[in-house]
Amino acid sequence: MPPPPVPSCGKTKQAIIADVSKVLSRRKNQVVMDLGSGWGTLLLPLARKFPKHHFIGIEYGCIPYFVSKFRARKISNITFLRQNFFNSDVSKADIVLTFLMNSTMAKLTPKLLKEAKCGALVYANRFQMKNVKATRKVFLGSKYDTYYVYKM
Ligand SMILES: C[S@@+](CC[C@H](N)C(=O)[O-])C[C@H]1O[C@@H](n2cnc3c(N)ncnc32)[C@H](O)[C@@H]1O
Numbered sequence: 001m002p003p004p005p006v007p008s009c010g011k012t013k014q015a016i017i018a019d020v021s022k023v024l025s026r027r028k029n030q031v032v033m034d035l036g037s038g039w040g041t042l043l044l045p046l047a048r049k050f051p052k053h054h055f056i057g058i059e060y061g062c063i064p065y066f067v068s069k070f071r072a073r074k075i076s077n078i079t080f081l082r083q084n085f086f087n088s089d090v091s092k093a094d095i096v097l098t099f100l101m102n103s104t105m106a107k108l109t110p111k112l113l114k115e116a117k118c119g120a121l122v123y124a125n126r127f128q129m130k131n132v133k134a135t136r137k138v139f140l141g142s143k144y145d146t147y148y149v150y151k152m
Contacts, residue, residue: 005064007041008099008125012145015138016123017045019149020095023121024050031056033093035085035100035108040068040078042097047078054078056093058085090115099125106130112152122150 008016024030024046030053034043037057047055055078059065065082072078081088086107090096096116098105109130112122125147128134134148 005038005059005061006099007038009041010145011140012125012147013041015140016042016097016125016147019138020046020097020123021049023095024053027053027094029053030094031092032095032097033058033088033090034097035088035090036060036098036104037068037080038064038099040064040071040080042099043078044068044071044075047072047075051077056081058083058088060084086111091117093117094120096120096122097125098122098127100127102127102130116152118152120152122148122152124148124150 032046032053033056035058037043037059040057043055043057057068057080059080060083065080069080072080105127109132126144128148129150132150135151136149139146
C-alpha cells in the first residue's frame with residue numbers, strides 16, 4: 001500500500017518550513033527535493049520565499065502531481081516531476097524532505113545512504129530512516145508531531 005497524499009500540516013508543517021528556511025537563509029544555490037511531494041504543501045511556500053534556491057517535487061500520484069504543477073505555474077524555481085522516486089536521482093539534493101510510511105522509509109533508507117550527497121540534510125516527517133540515528137529529533141508534543149533530521 002503506497003502512502004496516501006496526506007499533506008504535512010499544523011505545527012509540524014510550520015516547524016519544518018521554519019527549520020528548512022533557517023538553513024536556506026544561510027546558504028546559496030541549494031536544491032531541495034521532496035520525495036513524494038503530494039500537493040506541494042511544503043515546497044510551494046519555500047519556493048516562493050526563496051527564489052534563488054531550486055525546488056524539485058517528485059510525485060507519482062496523477063492528481064496530486066497535476067494539482068501541484070498547476071499551483072506552481074507562476075513560480076520559476078520549482079519543478080514537479082511525475083516519477084517513482086526510487087528511480088529518481090537524489091544525488092543533487094542538498095536537502096531532502098520526506099513524509100511517507102515506515103515501510104517506504106525502510107526501502108528508501110539504503111537509496112539515501114548510497115546516493116545522497118555527503119552532508120545533505122534529510123528531514124523526515126514522523127517516519128524515521130531505518131536503523132539510522134537521527135542527528136536531531138524535533139518533538140512537538142506527540143509522535144504525530146515529530147520530525148527527524150539526518151546529516152548524510
Ligand atoms: C504523506 S504524502 C506527503 C506529501 C508532502 N511531502 C507533504 O509533506 O505534504 C506522501 C506522498 O508520497 C507519494 N509517494 C509515495 N511513494 C512514492 C514513490 N515511490 N514515488 C513518488 N511518490 C510517492 C504519495 O503519492 C503521496 O502523495
